[in-house]
Amino acid sequence: MLLATAVVFLPRAVFATDGVPRDGVARDGVARDGVARNDLARDDLTTDDNSRLTVAVGVIETPETVPWRIRFGPGVQQVDSDDYNQVAQLWGYTGFTVAWQGRADVLAPLSQRVRVGARGGVAWSNGGQVNEGQLSLSVWQLGALAEVILSDFPTGSQRNGSGIASLEVGGGVARTSVNLRGESVAGFAPVLWAAARFGFVRRLGGSFWVGAQISPWSDTGPNKLAINLTGIDVGFSAEVMP
Amino acid sequence: MRISMLLVSVPLSMVAQGCCNGDPIVTAEWVESFEGDCSTCGWTFGGDRHTVGAFHPGEHAMRLQPGASMATQFSAAGQPELSLLSQCAAGGTILVEHATRQPLCAAAGPAAVGSSGLAQVRAATDSLPADFDVEQHSLASSVWSRQTIALTLDPGGESESTQPVLLRLSNTGTAACDIDAIHYTATAFGCSGCGSR
Numbered sequence: 001m002l003l004a005t006a007v008v009f010l011p012r013a014v015f016a017t018d019g020v021p022r023d024g025v026a027r028d029g030v031a032r033d034g035v036a037r038n039d040l041a042r043d044d045l046t047t048d049d050n051s052r053l054t055v056a057v058g059v060i061e062t063p064e065t066v067p068w069r070i071r072f073g074p075g076v077q078q079v080d081s082d083d084y085n086q087v088a089q090l091w092g093y094t095g096f097t098v099a100w101q102g103r104a105d106v107l108a109p110l111s112q113r114v115r116v117g118a119r120g121g122v123a124w125s126n127g128g129q130v131n132e133g134q135l136s137l138s139v140w141q142l143g144a145l146a147e148v149i150l151s152d153f154p155t156g157s158q159r160n161g162s163g164i165a166s167l168e169v170g171g172g173v174a175r176t177s178v179n180l181r182g183e184s185v186a187g188f189a190p191v192l193w194a195a196a197r198f199g200f201v202r203r204l205g206g207s208f209w210v211g212a213q214i215s216p217w218s219d220t221g222p223n224k225l226a227i228n229l230t231g232i233d234v235g236f237s238a239e240v241m242p
Numbered sequence: 243m244r245i246s247m248l249l250v251s252v253p254l255s256m257v258a259q260g261c262c263n264g265d266p267i268v269t270a271e272w273v274e275s276f277e278g279d280c281s282t283c284g285w286t287f288g289g290d291r292h293t294v295g296a297f298h299p300g301e302h303a304m305r306l307q308p309g310a311s312m313a314t315q316f317s318a319a320g321q322p323e324l325s326l327l328s329q330c331a332a333g334g335t336i337l338v339e340h341a342t343r344q345p346l347c348a349a350a351g352p353a354a355v356g357s358s359g360l361a362q363v364r365a366a367t368d369s370l371p372a373d374f375d376v377e378q379h380s381l382a383s384s385v386w387s388r389q390t391i392a393l394t395l396d397p398g399g400e401s402e403s404t405q406p407v408l409l410r411l412s413n414t415g416t417a418a419c420d421i422d423a424i425h426y427t428a429t430a431f432g433c434s435g436c437g438s439r
Contacts, residue, residue, distance in 0.1 A: 084297075087385075090297075090386055090387070091301055091423065131275065131277065133301070135298070135300075178298060179300070180298045180299075180301060181300035181301075182300065183295070183299040185298060185299060220298075221295060221297060221298045221299060222294070222295050222296070222298075222299070225297065
């Protein structure tokens with residue numbers, strides 16, 4: 001993939017040990033750092049033996065990077081709503097302590113180790129049932145995230161698969177509603193999250209993640225009691241490379 | 243909606259024999275949560291009142307503005323207890339009035355519900371029946387809370403025969419009060435008959 005015209009300064013020794021002519025011309029060579037550098041035209045290169053630097057000016061083909069991917073899966077997250085629960089329990093409801101969630105991420109490579117993407121998610125929590133009245137919390141979430149891959153990630157030409165570890169951070173907005181007997185209280189809340197992810201990727205992959213989320217919401221009805229979708233969350237994701 | 247109402251009469255044989263077996267007998271129990279299609283059935287109202295959401299719009303409560311009241315009547319015998327889930331804005335006060343008969347032993351015997359003109363008692367300014375004993379309790383909580391009142395006025399008194407009971411809740415304060423989940427129970431302990439305690 002031709003992405004850019006670049007000026008590259010490379011130590012001469014790198015080429016010398018990999019069979020690249022000392023005139024600095026590289027043709028289908030692979031440098032020691034594993035990055036393919038192709039199609040460097042002789043006319044685009046100048047060599048300075050004294051400085052032991054090779055200066056190349058031209059169009060290069062960028063390294064093959066991690067392809068864009070889709071991942072999705074279930075999780076469970078902590079809900080911190082002690083004040084709300086304390087009141088709901090007066091009527092016999094249990095209140096909200098955990099929420100089950102489903103997420104889908106679309107990720108595109110920004111570099112060899114950084115991916116960015118978008119997230120859509122939904123979460124649901126059971127607040128208990130009293131006299132045929134079901135108290136429930138539902139959350140729809142949209143956000144953006146960035147992920148830093150800490151371990152090697154298989155490239156397009158190395159699709160043998162490998163284990164990965166990564167860190168992700170993200171933020172967005174949540175549409176939150178509490179429902180009881182056909183009546184809802186709804187609002188919006190900001191969402192921030194961070195997570196560590198461990199898994200295996202190839203064309204298909206899977207990962208386990210554990211993280212923390214902050215999402216305060218206090219517009220919950222006549223008493224304005226806070227429901228915070230704040231706390232630890234864990235889950236599993238399946239990952240595919242289209 | 244009145245969720246349940248249980249009325250159990252004390253066996254006449256127990257009264258006649260003056261036995262005391264100690265087993266608790268629930269003579270009346272009901273819960274009012276103001277839910278459903280008949281959320282105000284069985285109540286008479288006076289003043290400005292309307293239904294509002296409690297901690298959630300799907301959970302309904304009765305809001306009594308200052309001077310408003312609600313009353314109901316039923317039959318019970320034995321030791322009563324009232325549990326009330328409510329909250330008042332600053333200045334609101336709920337006055338609970340529990341009125342019943344405690345007939346003397348000589349006059350003991352079942353009484354019909356609705357006697358003594360109970361149906362006319364509605365607004366806070368209405369007088370309670372002259373032949374009824376009345377106890378009053380005041381509640382004022384600025385947050386939703388469930389308060390249990392151990393009522394001291396036993397319907398039926400020592401006779402433990404069911405008697406008409408009138409329960410009236412009035413807002414005697416200066417701000418609104420919301421009332422939900424009223425739970426009333428009356429329990430006789432199987433010690434029936436004068437002089438058997």
